[in-house]
Amino acid sequence: MSLVVENIRKRFSTHPALDGVSFTVPQGAFVALLGPSGSGKTTLLRILGGLEYPDDGVVRFADLNWLTVPARERRAGFVFQHYALFRYMTVAQNIAFGLSVRPRRERPSRAQIGRRVESLLGLVQLEGLGKRYPSQLSGGQRQRVALARALAIEPRMLLLDEPFGALDAKVRKDLRGWLRSLHERLGITSIFVTHDQEEAFAIADLVAVMNAGKVEQYGTPQEVRAAPKTPFVADFLDHGGMDASRL
Amino acid sequence: MTTAAPRATGWRKPGVLPGFKLSLGFTLFYLSLIVLIPLAALFLRPWTLGLGGFWAEVTSPRVLAALKLSFGAAAIAAAINSILGLVIAWTMVRYRFPFKRLVDALVDLPLALPTAVAGIALGALYGPHEWLGAPLLAYGIKVAYTPLGIIVALTFIGLPFVVRTLQPVIAELGMDAEEAAATLGASRLQTFIRVIFPTLAPALLTGTVLAFARAVGEYGSVIFIAGNLPMVSEIAPLLIIIKLEQYDYAGAAAIAVAMLTVSLAIVLPLNIIQARLSARR
């Protein structure tokens, strides 16, 4: 069940956001879309999640023409940069949401939903906080709720948009290590967007360095660091402060 | 900038701008003269009847009927307005359609139009031989000279309140929560009911309460369509006027005090609920 992205193009009214993006994500891989703001990485992620549509190109996943599947039906868990938690629902209700909106036939019983919520709360280390409201949680806690909520629907892929962007440095470091270990436990194909190369290299299996709507290089962190393919990549790595042995 | 050291007086923090005493003084003077003293006169008057007399006046059958009608019709009209207002506000913020700017400007018509004009217009629209009255009568629905006519008039009056309270709130809804709900599998309808509506609820409640409060005291747009039969279609403000014409000042004041008190008793708890609902952000 690999994800195949072929030649995606998208134009906003003033500029091309994506200009022929292609790559393949093996099943279960953890991929980082890395690049400066305006490189198109968030747009690409949103296209994968069904929140935007490209002007051109094909995406295939699990033998499906992915772009013809509406967002509701994709079961692509999306974690937003600013969490997008439902303010008027408790943590437990937020997590249960994806299960509770399923059509009658597919919906688990209340007891089953309750158990699933409990186990997810344990997974994200927020036991006992089910009855709190999002406004009563810290930023790091809210992001974990957002993740639990996305995981509740047993997603086929996990899409994370700068998941730690709104958090401070220490929390970021803790959470990214935790996210990586979570990924190793669950094995879900995951794609996350970041502009922080330290973060990308620390936890991703594959990194796609993006610039101005194109993928400049796609490979493992070691490959990219050791052999930057284009001047942009070399430059970008350089400015991130990483000690890259460049050409 | 200031030459003397500011005194810490307690209730007021001194500043740089002069004229505080003068401007506060004039403000309070004008406020008292025009608003506070007249309202005091209102609240003092019923007691010339004594407590028992006041109570007897307010609970007399005709007065009770008028109060029930005013409050009841206002409540129904406000409820209708909450639905109509939500539809209009949502459509105006989220969709594009022809004449949208015109519609936007017209929504405030009930606020700008003199109530007497609205009154005779509604009378001329819903009367038994008129444009809308005749077809409705064919279906057996009588609007003019019945409580139904009162509800129609009060719905007209309250329309802008819900719309204008909701519009800014809907405009400020970010897309995030709706997108999240979509990725979690919710349909648009489910998203609206479970995610969007709870966010709008406090504003909807505020607008509905405003529409209700306005409708309770409405006079001009109602009396031409109401029929004004005692015990049946006579609103409380009309009864106040009738009492005044009979020089029953105390009785008129008693009804007025009752109206204001009941309004306060209804509006205050609703405002508290609304404040609690919006505190969850």
Add this chain to the structure above:
Amino acid sequence: MTPRRPTEDPVAARFCLIAATIGIVFLFLIMPLAVVFSQAAAKGGAALLASLSDEDTLSAVRLTLVVAAIAVPCNLVFGICAAWTISKYDFRGKAVLISLIDLPFSVSPVISGLVFVLIFGMQGWFGPWLREHEIRIIFALPGIVLATIFVTFPFVARELIPLMTDQGRDEEEAAISLGATGLQAFFRVTLPNIKWGLLYGVLLCNARAMGEFGAVSVVSGHIRGQTNTMPLQVEVLYNDYNFVAAFAVASILALLALITLALKSVLEWRYADEIAATHRH
């Protein structure tokens, strides 16, 4: 074919809501307007003009203009003063002051008129004294002016208070530090900053002042040719079954309302920032 974005409502729903919105606006807002103009023109242009040149009607127009010309400036001065007090100084009790200023909004128009009858009417506090000195307040111009001032009291203030609070006092303080007196700061710094908000408030205040019915109805005595404002004249003509004349006067008022709405919209579209549209759309 671009599929529908997940946060867009289904086409069918959008269509229904837009149709519903246009339907509601047409039914509740446009039809009453249409019936006013149509009834005024029912017997032809000549009859229309004749009714408008009737002596009593003309004196009603004059009275309306005089009342507005007195009430609006009074409330304008007060509104500026109150907004200045609240926005340029720090003191405890601001919230209370603002609530008090808002009081006339929550009072039924009939009650607004009642309070002045209770003070100045025949059996009012000053009734006997006034009769002795042959001063007429109720059933005469002063009463009408007082009642109108009461009901339009908050308009200018409510518009200016948030605007001036938003604008803060930095500029005025800068002016003072450069040597200006308080008055100079006011006229040369504050006034230009609030001019559009002021215009907006005056527009609403005036529309209400000219159109007020309930409160004026109570204090005026309905003396033809003397104490009838235009809205009251509409009622008088309507009750006389002189429908063309009634709707003719109503048409003028409706036209005034439409002009008010148009000006209001223009101000909102072009000067949104400068009328502190925090509670507007």
